Amino acid sequence: MGKGKKETRIISPYYRRMHRLGKIMTVLAILVFLAVPTAVCIKFGIMPSIKQVLATAAGLIVIFVPMAISEILSETPIMGSSYYISAITGNVMNLKLPAAFNAIKVADVEPGTEESDAIVGVAVAISSVTTMIIIAIGVILMQPLEPFLTSGGVQLAAKYVLPALFGSLALGVFGNNIGGGIIIRHRLLAAILPLIVLIVLYLVNAYLYTSFEGFMILITIPILYFISKKLYKAGKITVTLPGDEKAVSGAECASCASDNEQAVK
Amino acid sequence: MSYFDVANSGFIYICVGIGLIIVLAAALYYLKICYSHALECGIEKSRIVEVMRSSVYFSIVPSIAIIIGLISLSTIIGVPYSWFRLSVIGSVTYEIMAANMAFSAIGVNASTATAETFGVVMFVMCLGITTGLIFNTFLVEKVHMGTTSMKNKDKRWGSVVSTVFMTSLILVLLVPIILSGSVSILTFVTSMLISVILTIIARKTGAGWMSSFTLAVSLIIAMASSILWTQLFS
Numbered sequence: 001m002g003k004g005k006k007e008t009r010i011i012s013p014y015y016r017r018m019h020r021l022g023k024i025m026t027v028l029a030i031l032v033f034l035a036v037p038t039a040v041c042i043k044f045g046i047m048p049s050i051k052q053v054l055a056t057a058a059g060l061i062v063i064f065v066p067m068a069i070s071e072i073l074s075e076t077p078i079m080g081s082s083y084y085i086s087a088i089t090g091n092v093m094n095l096k097l098p099a100a101f102n103a104i105k106v107a108d109v110e111p112g113t114e115e116s117d118a119i120v121g122v123a124v125a126i127s128s129v130t131t132m133i134i135i136a137i138g139v140i141l142m143q144p145l146e147p148f149l150t151s152g153g154v155q156l157a158a159k160y161v162l163p164a165l166f167g168s169l170a171l172g173v174f175g176n177n178i179g180g181g182i183i184i185r186h187r188l189l190a191a192i193l194p195l196i197v198l199i200v201l202y203l204v205n206a207y208l209y210t211s212f213e214g215f216m217i218l219i220t221i222p223i224l225y226f227i228s229k230k231l232y233k234a235g236k237i238t239v240t241l242p243g244d245e246k247a248v249s250g251a252e253c254a255s256c257a258s259d260n261e262q263a264v265k
Numbered sequence: 266m267s268y269f270d271v272a273n274s275g276f277i278y279i280c281v282g283i284g285l286i287i288v289l290a291a292a293l294y295y296l297k298i299c300y301s302h303a304l305e306c307g308i309e310k311s312r313i314v315e316v317m318r319s320s321v322y323f324s325i326v327p328s329i330a331i332i333i334g335l336i337s338l339s340t341i342i343g344v345p346y347s348w349f350r351l352s353v354i355g356s357v358t359y360e361i362m363a364a365n366m367a368f369s370a371i372g373v374n375a376s377t378a379t380a381e382t383f384g385v386v387m388f389v390m391c392l393g394i395t396t397g398l399i400f401n402t403f404l405v406e407k408v409h410m411g412t413t414s415m416k417n418k419d420k421r422w423g424s425v426v427s428t429v430f431m432t433s434l435i436l437v438l439l440v441p442i443i444l445s446g447s448v449s450i451l452t453f454v455t456s457m458l459i460s461v462i463l464t465i466i467a468r469k470t471g472a473g474w475m476s477s478f479t480l481a482v483s484l485i486i487a488m489a490s491s492i493l494w495t496q497l498f499s
Contacts, residue, residue, distance in 0.1 A: 011410055014302060019406040021298065025291050026401050029353070032287050033395050036280045036349060037387035044271050046384035053388045056370040060363055060393030068397025072404045077412040077430040083405050085295050087398060088288065090354040093438075094327050101431065102323060102480050103316045107308060112416045112427035115306040121299030122313060123320040128292045130324040131331065132285060132352045138332035139348045142339075149333050156495060157488040158330040160452045163442045164487035165327065166435065167456025168480050171464075173428075173435045182424050191432055198440045206441070213437055220433040228425050239421040 014114055015081060018121075022084025029088040070214035074221060080117040082124040089128035093213075098165050099127040105172040110179050181242035189236060190227040194220045268378040272343025281349040288353050315477050322481035326488065331357060338364065341375050346387060354394055363390045451494040456487035 011019075041047040075092060076083045079100055086096040103123035109115040138145065148154060176183050198216060202209045209216060231237045271277070303313050334357030338347040341364045350360045367389040368374055373382055412430070416423030442453050460483040467475035 015410065015413070018298075019409070021295070022405065023402045025295070026398055028291065029288065030395050030398055032284045033354065033391050036277075036284050036346075037384070037391055039280050040271070040277055040387065041384040043276050044266065044274075044380060044384075046271065046381045048381065048385040048388060052385060053392065056367055056385055057389040057392040059370060060366055060389060061396050064359075064393045064397050065400070068394075068400055069404065071397075072400060073408055074430070074434065076405050076408040077427075078434065080409055081405075082295075082299075083409070084401055085292060087401055088354060089292060090351070091327070091331065091356050094330075094356065095324060097434065098327075098480070099320050099324065102319055106316050106319050106476055107303075107312050109308065110424065110427070111431065112413060112423070115303070115308055118299045118303040118306055119308060119313065119316055122296060122303055123316055125292045125296035125299060126317045126320045127324040129289060129296070130321050131328045132289055132292075134325060134328035135331060135335065135348060135352045136285070138329070138335065139344060142332075142336070142344065145332070146336060149329070149336060153492050155333060157491055158333045160449065160488055160491035161327055161330045161484075162438065163449045163453035164456045164484045164491070165323075165480075166438055166442065167453040167487055168460035168483035170435055170439065170453075171457055171460055173431050178424060178428050184425055184428060187425060187428060187432070191436060194433070195436055195440070198436055199444065202440045202444055206444075210441055216437045217433050220437055221429060224429050224433050224436075225426065228429055229422075232422060232425055237425060239424055241420065241424070 012114065015117070018081035018117070019084075022081055025088060026084050067212065067214050070212075070218050074214055074217035078111070078120075079124070080112075080120055082117070082121045085121070085128065086124050089124075089131070091131065094162060094165065095127050095131060096124050098169055099123040101169045101173060104179050105169075108179050108181075110182055116179070183240040185238045185240075186231070187228060187237050190224055190231050193227060194223045197223065266380045268375065268380055268383050269343060271380045271383050272346065274345075277343070277345040281345045284349060285352055315474075319477040319480060322478060323484060326481065326484050334361070337361065341365070341368075342383075342386060342390070350390065354398070355390075359394065360390065363393050366393075447498045448491055448494040451498070452487050452491040455490040455494075456483045459483040459486050 038047075071087075071092070072083065075086075075097065078097065079086050079092075082096075082100070086092050089096070100120045100123060103119045104111055104116050107115075107119045109119055138149075174188060176185055176187075178184055198209075198220065201216065201219075228237060232239075300313060304310065331351050335344075335347050335351050338351065338357065338360055341347075341361070342350075347360070351357065355363075364386060367386045368378070368382075370389070371378075371382055371385060373379075378386075412426070415426055442449050460479055463475060463479045463482060466472070467479070
């Protein structure tokens with residue numbers, strides 16, 4: 001792309017439709033989220049003043065807005081157009097992201113394509129519906145279930161839901177087969193330095209690290225990106241596309257232009 | 266009326282029920298559209314059903330963990346609003362933090378709060394996270410299309426780039442797991458091993474249907490193993 005030329009980005013009808021739908025759903029959800037407290041406050045005559053709400057909410061907004069932006073930047077490339085519905089239905093880190101990873105692995109589709117976008121959408125939507133149903137059942141059965149759910153063993157096991165989830169998922173993410181028949185070798189070499197940086201940051205302040213994981217992802221992405229690019233160009237990271245006879249690296253990729261044309265087609 | 270008279274009133278249950286039905290309908294509509302497009306893309310129906318089955322199975326256990334969080338949160342903001350917040354938009358960690366921040370900003374706690382306080386707490390919890398949603402309407406498309414066009418420029422390099430985001434995320438989540446004690450790392454390793462064993466069994470026996478269960482089974486066994494690891498190492 002030449003200097004000064006503005007890139008024209010062609011958005012497929014599917015993506016255009018999904019983003020429009022996502023935006024409509026987001027606006028609808030915001031209205032629903034605001035309608036519940038409004039209805040309750042009107043019914044009980046406890047409507048607070050806007051000034052009081054804003055003064056009290058200011059601290060939260062200051063923390064959550066940068067966090068929300070960093071989550072959009074770090075999670076959208078994985079979730080695609082399903083990010084809207086994921087954010088509306090919540091529990092992104094402990095349910096929707098694992099659902100996305102798992103769907104890509106089970107369906108064996110290439111991440112970042114329309115196929116993966118659709119299949120991630122299926123997984124995220126079905127996971128949202130399941131969670132809403134289970135929680136509703138939990139609320140109905142809360143009294144009889146409470147002794148079991150608050151027992152030491154269950155509480156302890158629930159504390160380890162993330163390591164238990166990501167142990168199984170990490171294998172798929174770190175494997176050479178990234179889906180859609182594409183094999184990438186030695187890409188984890190690029191992860192060594194970011195991992196060391198993250199370990200140091202965690203050791204410096206574990207509380208800040210876990211409170212601002214979205215920011216940590218934002219720091220990691222550019223580091224991993226540039227190291228991956230260097231290693232790809234140097235021929236250390238190799239890519240085998242479906243139909244290739246051998247793995248190809250950035251250093252020897254003379255046919256990239258034709259690959260690109262095929263990809264665009 | 267006291268704080269908890271309002272917080273646990275039947276009226277809030279009705280409002281929350283209606284709100285949840287709307288969000289549920291939106292999720293089902295979204296599912297229908299994605300399902301149809303997955304078929305149009307040429308993904309076999311059996312594979313889509315496998316993804317759906319797998320997503321249901323593995324979502325059950327983390328959902329139970331959310332109910333445990335709901336029990337804690339209900340002691341601060343009552344059952345119905347906790348139910349609403351945890352079924353949509355929020356997560357246990359955020360909601361408990363938001364409720365506590367709202368209380369400390371007002372200068373009360375759940376036992377000294379009045380009905381009026383509940384009104385403020387509801388709006389404050391809502392505003393904190395809803396403000397973030399507004400950014401989705403004008404940022405998500407730009408980020409998504411930006412990364413997608415990067416992939417279209419060079420198919421090989423684009424494939425590497427598409428893994429950068431996932432790997433970054435897993436690395437960030439991995440560090441606290443590795444460094445927050447032996448139980449955490451052993452639970453992680455158990456999950457990984459169970460997953461490998463199930464994958465090998467599925468491959469050797471040709472039981473492709475097992476892949477729907479791999480994540481759910483690994484999750485349950487690894488969570489159960491955390492009790493054993495705690496007894497052995499803590």
